[in-house]
Amino acid sequence: MSAVTTSFPNTAAGWQLPSRGKVAMAGLIIAESAIFTIFVVAYLFYLGKSLTGPTPREVLETPIFYTICLLSSSLTIHFAAKFLARGIGFAFLGFWLLTIALGGLFLYGTAEEWHRLIYAHGLTISTNLFGTTYYSLVGLHGFHVTAGLIMLLTVAVLGLCGRVGMKQSGHIEVLSMYWHFVDAVWVVVFTVVYVLGR
């Protein structure tokens, strides 16, 4: 091969790099995973070390229905993003609103559980180690769901105003990456708190 012809590659045309939005979201997910890992470690480390009650076995009930809600919202947001990429606006909006409803239902489930724990069982964040670690871990996840819902609602409002089209497909995919992450974290939290922790 002669060096001159091969020294300058076929410039911008063949030069493809990953989208910066997706790379950045992947970075954020790695960072968030590390934060959650620390909280999960603290939860596991303090299992059974509370000096006073109530214990997880006494008061926790497995939130199967709300878990199904959150996990299926991953599916609906996936469909929404796919429909948007194909330019089918009303299907996108439908699935998007369904995602919000499922996420909202999950948050309601958390609220209901906390209400029960606080008023029926007297468990608050300062009651014992279980309370401290439980409310921090589940609360941190709930905070991420809430942040996600605010972003989803913003998109929904823009979508209802007709401002979300195929051009925004990339942004929507980045947002759906975040939502999938929030769901995946719940799988871990669910396993740790409701399966292993009892």
Added chain:
Amino acid sequence: MSSNAITIPGTQIQTRPWVDELHEWLTTVDHKRLGILYILSALLFLVIGGVEALVMRIQLMHAHNNFVSPEVFNRMFTMHGTTMIFFVAMPVLFGFANYLVPLMIGARDMAFPRLNAFSFWLSFLGGLLLYFSFLGGSGLYGAGSAPDVGWWSYAPLGARAFSPGHSSDYWTLALLVSGFGSIGTAINIIATIVSLRCPGMKISRMPLLVWLNLVMAGMVLIAITPLSAAQIMLLIDRYLGGHFFDTQAGGSAVLWMHFFWIFGHPEVYVLIIPCFAFMSEIIPVFSRKPIFGYPVMVGATVCIAFVSMSVWAHHMFTIGMNSYANSFFTLTTMAVGVPTGIKIFNWIGTMWGGKIQFKTPMLFSIGFLFQFLIAGLTGIMLACSPFDWQLSLSYFVVAHFHYVIVGGILFALFAAFYYWYPKMTGRMLSERLGKWHFWLFLIGFHLTFDVMHIPGVLGMPRRIYTYEPGRGWDTLNLIISIGAFIQAIAILVFVANLIISYFKGARAANDPWDAWTLEWSISSPPPAYNFATVPTVSSRRPLWDLKHPEDPDSRYE
């Protein structure tokens, strides 16, 4: 107000109202300006942290000194450590990364310019928040007091009972806020490097500085976040009555230590890897040879990043872990020495047979090589857990990590300042003042930190505000303090050089060092848009290819 300057030619054409200028700097999203802001804020905090160090050295100059009270002494070492790590070292390295990475990969700006500005202001305001504790630490009713529980704020010292008032809250919030800034910058650096490289810049052709900053940013994502998580837990303990680190309710003080050091040890590598990056750019240029063993350098860096994640508990040998944990952390800590040694050999291999030019950046680089080697050797000594049981929490440890941070990181940073200052300002730094700076700082550094090992071996514990005469520590401490003041004078020479050269320095050409990376292909200082045409790259040394079309590097890749 600004229209005057435009409408009346001949009068005050150059002078824009300083308010406009200031407004532009405060609202900028340009990576070059943000880089400079990062560096300037770090220099400000460097001077503050340096003054705190001097206060401690005056206090320890002779036995039974009464220069400051024990309480003030505690605040000084807490603020000195926190400031130097979070508000000097991190910002200055992020500043260089911000400035250099887009220029080196031929990009217009960082991937997310506004996130970049947001991250900078988080980190800077975090620093201000920390220092506001001097005024507001005890709340409105009392006199202020800065945090005084050490830069790692071991439990239960950080709890309400032992840190009443708000001093620890300012510390926690400052670290949390600046930590979020660091995460934002790290994400930005990664997205920039992955997604904005100019055509032809394959990852195997990226300058080593870019490679190493990519690794550093990846480490920030995993290493800074545990600290943020632990700070959130501490806030829950302090404000919501949680029990994470409350031993009376079954909580564990040791867990805080683990969380802190899972951050704390990788942090050292977060700081040193960008310094390796400076070395990998500066040593080849001043040895007039390409870097020796480019792929091995990348591999060794990634290896360091991985191994350094599993060494944190070597900071905790004295808390009484079981023998398996002790052996594990001794072994992993020693293992880090292997890739680090590879890097040192590669830099020496680069210099070997080269036409070495002893300009100021190269002097600091050579200083770095020797001092970092010695710092690594005392590190290996402390990695042996039995040795550590004897000397942990003594001045030997203080001497060791200052050898890393001052002898390693700060020397590399000075090299970077002298090397890239012409690019950033368009003026050369004075070589004469630079040599004064180098030799004064070298002498001061060795006087302080070589000698500091000895009182440590003689049993002088760290963090004591005074000591008894006649233990053999007196003369040594006096020498250490004298060295500290020589370093302070050297820093003054440096700052004077920065200021004088900015106004009176020789004009810098585009490429004053005859270097090989893309930032030297554009004017000094670079235009706002960086590159008039997007460059295309076909080797690791694009400027060499341009200057030597008869023998381009691309022929050998």
